[in-house]
Amino acid sequence: MDQIDLNDTEEAILIALSKNINGRRISEILEETKLSKATFMRHVKRLIDLGLVTKEIRANEGYPPPVYYKLTDKSREIALKLASKYAIEKLSFVSKLPTLTDEDRKKIEELIKKLESL
Secondary structure, X not given: OOOOOOOHHHHHXXXXXXXXXXXXXXXXXXXXXXXXXXXXXXXXXXXXXXXXEEEEEOHHHOOOOOEEEEEOHHHHHHHHHHHHHHHHHHHHHHHOOOOOOHHHHHHHHHHHHHHHOO
């Protein structure tokens, strides 16, 4: 797969979208990511242009019809890797806390290894 350079905002959008395979409405994404609507729209347009996100208007779900954004097949693997990367960073930080037991530290290190293998 070709390398695609994404910024932090685009990565956050992909991770948010990865939480529902059927797509998410803009309000859900904005609430989770804390982005402004203008910022979201600017970045999601680029993600759509890159073929990483699709926009779906569901006319049969009311008026005005709701708009859903979804990952494409191309971006599902990217989103999984991004989510794993961020989880590994957080777990690495937690594993250094002095209050952890050796057993807990070992469990965290095992989990990090599993995530790295994805």
